[in-house]
Amino acid sequence: MLMRCLCLIALCLALPLHAADLSIDAGRGAHIWTTSELLARPDARVVTIPIDVAFHRTMQYRAVPLRALLPGLEPGDHLQFVAADGFSVDIAGDAILNQAGAIAWLAVEDPQQPWPALPGNKGGAGPFYVVWTHPAAAHISSEQWPYQLVLIRRTQHAATRFPATAPTASVPADSPIRQGYAVFQRTCFACHTLNGEGDARMGPDLNIPYSPTEYLRADLLRAFIRDPQSLRRWPEAKMSGFPTQESLSDADLNALLAYLRYMAQHKVAH
Incomplete structure (x- = not known):
């Protein structure tokens, strides 16, 4: 019995700690992306964020262009980003489609290389986090950097x-x-x-x-x-x-x- 318990503990320690799924529905039905699928995408790359909103310092992430995960997104569309802790923010499709230089990325936490803890005892930002390069080009606010994401979906305007x-x-x-x-x-x-x-x-x-x-x-x-x-x-x-x-x-x-x-x-x- 002791040997069996030790083997189970060793197996748990060997498994990825933060592997997760992300549901994305841009209006054509939900698609469930796994951590491994996103990390293996050919358009995934390392991006450097000089002033990261969550960590307050320069950070590097393995990330996928968010626009590539939202087929059919059009100007005037609205997307809702829902986090595990109850945070929910709408981001206009115009910002994600912005051609002036701001680029939205879905940062994906690699279970083998986990991100550090957030400052202020706020836990972790993973497994999915929206980060921006050149955010000023689209007037992106700090609230439009949602982390701990579990769901992205097309939605109606807030006034509706x-x-x-x-x-x-x-x-x-x-x-x-x-x-x-x-x-x-x-x-x-x-x-x-x-x-x-x-x-x-x-x-x-x-x-x-x-x-x-x-x-x-x-x-x-x-x-x-x-x-x-x-x-x-x-x-x-x-x-x-x-x-x-x-x-x-x-x-x-x-x-x-x-x-x-x-x-x-x-x-x-x-």
Whole structure:
């Protein structure tokens, strides 16, 4: 019996620790990719990311061009990226199809060469992680680098799926409120719901029962969004903030606050 247990332990240690499957559905039916299949693709290559969003340093990955895994993707399409920890973010097909220089890659963790742990005791980023080369060319925000991926699928625009999060039709197209709604979708909707609607389950609702604009002064709310630890030090906090103009410009932050103030007057009871 002891010898059998030792053999089982040795076998478990020899097996890959992070081999996994990723489901991708770009509108033509789901395709399940395994770690080994992705690593063996002829278009897989080593990419260098000078300022990695998750690791905050230069990283190298074995990765596949994300566009190559999304046959039929067209401008105007929207894709939902779902992570194992409840993080969910939509990325416009236009960004992935961008021809100005930004390239989205699906980084694949090799079980034989696992990635290091994420800083801040956040676990691992693998087995699948969307990384970008030259992200500024498509105005890619830090929330559009989802890791621990389990699912990528084509979806409808957020305003169609979650109408209670959208400004009413009377709000002009060029209003800061509409700009703020776009910023909200790009930066906040990945972790939070609003008016009880949304896919993410990492953070609290940002309108029910109260909007943060109703209980925080504007200067404190700005500081919190830039650096959550500046307002409340909590080592286990998951929100990393948006400290730089590249991650969230002052203009976008102003628009976001305009949207949140507007939605505070448009609560929806569920």
